[in-house]
Amino acid sequence: MSNLEAYRAKAAAWLESMVPTFGKEARKGLSVEEDLAVGRKYQRAKFDAGYAGINWPTEFGGQGLGHLEKVTFDTEEMKHGFPSFYFGISLGMPIPVLMQFGSDKEFVKERVLKALKGEEIWCQLFSEPAGGSDLAGLRTRAEADGNGWKINGQKIWTSWAQYCDYGVIVVRTDPNVVKHKGLTYFWVDMKAPGVTVRPIKLVGGDSHVNEVFFDDVKITDDHRMSPVGGGFAVAIATLMIERYVATDSAGFGPHLDLFVDLAKEVELNGKPAIEDGRIRQQIARNFAMRSGLQSITARAMAMMQAGMTPGPEGSLNKLVAVRSRQKLSELAIDLQGSGGFGYDDHASQKEDWTSSWINAPTGRIAGGSDETLLNTIAEKILGLPQDHRPDKGVPFNQIPA
């Protein structure tokens, strides 16, 4: 057994032992707040067992292991539906960025440890009503205020903001220069006076995203994590962190096996649907898509293990998998005909077709829409021209709104 396989086996056994306390069954019927409390305990258990910050430096409380161990653990963890998603963004982007760009090392270390233990949660305050895909189009501003800054404006789509202690934020500090030159990157205390968080209810019924309002929120200059006007580069660095994360060829929806089970149970024209050519075709194509993605991921892992850098084809994962999940979920509902109307907003997206379907569009937007992913592939990988950008070279305050 390779070292990695040994690591996997040990992690799998540990995760298995956590199921009775933190698994789906144990958490049935809990409110979000209760579930979050359980989530914090689970995160603490991970920390104590040495599975938090797996690939982070030991001086910040991490395990100092490799990326492969991290992905291996995540892949095993994903099988169980533990309440780890509350910390996904926090530990995924803001905290790694804090470790890289935070200036006060003592402060950083304290925050990182608390985040790793699930005691504190960080959010990412990038998107705005006027700037989602066009991140540099944001309007929230920070003005010099004595020794520090004063923030005014609004962010939106901020995941878990209502439960967060801190956030990383990009704001406009100079509207007189072209849009991405006038941005600066800070961290903010989400409990500071002038910060208001208002949850947004999403189509699936949950409210994990928020609007966040900033009214004269005062911060000192040591909150700054980029040069003044140099925030865009740090924002991009944030988005690039964790390029290789555990992926799911099911697009974080139900596994194909569940579809096959359904097709065996349901009848179409008086015969099991599994005998219907249309159903078989979709199963076959879905399998081919998933097996392709799995092979891409397996190759990326093998390359990393061999000390090589994986190719850019990993960028296909989200694009291809979530679209397929959306279609397969539609088909699963179709297949149930008039038996397919039911909906349970507590059901798991990974096990319930209706829940998977209603939430799939979220996956095609969050973290970059299909269109922006296609642009990235076209421009960065294939060298096709950039889109026409009429705001290019124009000072931000002269761009027609």
Place this chain on the structure above:
Amino acid sequence: MSILYDEGQQAIATESRRVLEARVNKDELLPLLETTGRYHDGFWTTAKEQGWTALALPEAYGGLDLGLIELGLIAHQAGRSLSGAPFLTSSFGAAKAIELYGSEEQKAKYLPGLASGETIGAVAFASGASALPAAPAVTLADNRLDGTATGVSGGLAADIAVVFANSSGTPALVIAELAGARRNTIDSFDNSRLFADLVFQATPAETLVAGDAARDAALHVLALQAVITAHEQAGGAEVMMEIARDYAVTRKAFGQPIGAFQSIKHRIAELYGHVELARANCIHAASREGQADFVTAAAAARLSATEAYDTASRDCVQIHGGMGVTWELGLHLHTRRARSLAIEQGNLFFWEDVLVDRLTGEAA
């Protein structure tokens, strides 16, 4: 087997690409379409010289003892260059059938010629729409074949064929020398594939496998060929994507490169997805040779590669506008090849059913 190419394998890819780019060009390929019975000689000569015909066969019979991965890499380059001779797949399939299921004498008799490329092999399993018919139209009695195998790729030039036959109600995989068979030329949209119906009339044949095992053996041979074909398709799809990309950055309309229009650039980005999924499935399938899930992996490779090549050749033509549909530019060579490869070694329906049978344990 590893899913990462090692240095030797990389070298095979680079070298075969270099050789094929130097020796095969579209001006030689276009005339092949206008007659029947001609293939790209240069390609086959190159294949023999370079040892590609021997590559995946055992050393004991003049082979080089490499495998599907290496041959797949060459097939990928052959797909890029449209090199035109079907024997890379069909002679390989015939040779594997003999290697895996033949007797010592049969191997000694046929494999060295197939390895050197002096003997050209074909695989004749299909009967009409069915790639592996429940009741083969060719029958075997007293070691003689009667009946017609349809649409045999390479059939016009092959010396021997491995045939799926019906031997008094049970299947049999047999080998026949084609000197004693009639070949009905198929005038095809892709003539360089040398498609023919092979008509057997008391043609002498030797049995490789008989009984129920013959069907599994035939499926296994088809799967081996399917993996090679899938590599060829992935190569064709890849080059179509590249040609489309290159055109999109140079051709201008409305004052900008057409690649700046999202309808064009997103289409090419989507092709990237098709190509990479097909390539990933090909690499995976080649690495699963000899494993229990090999046929499943081969089927997945075949499905995604067929979709990739069809889509890429279709979209590449569209992206070229009027130029795309000229005889001269030759993009139609790929349009044609995408379709002929899509039905050689079993069409999409066939592989979808094979795949779903294996995945679900439920036959169609």
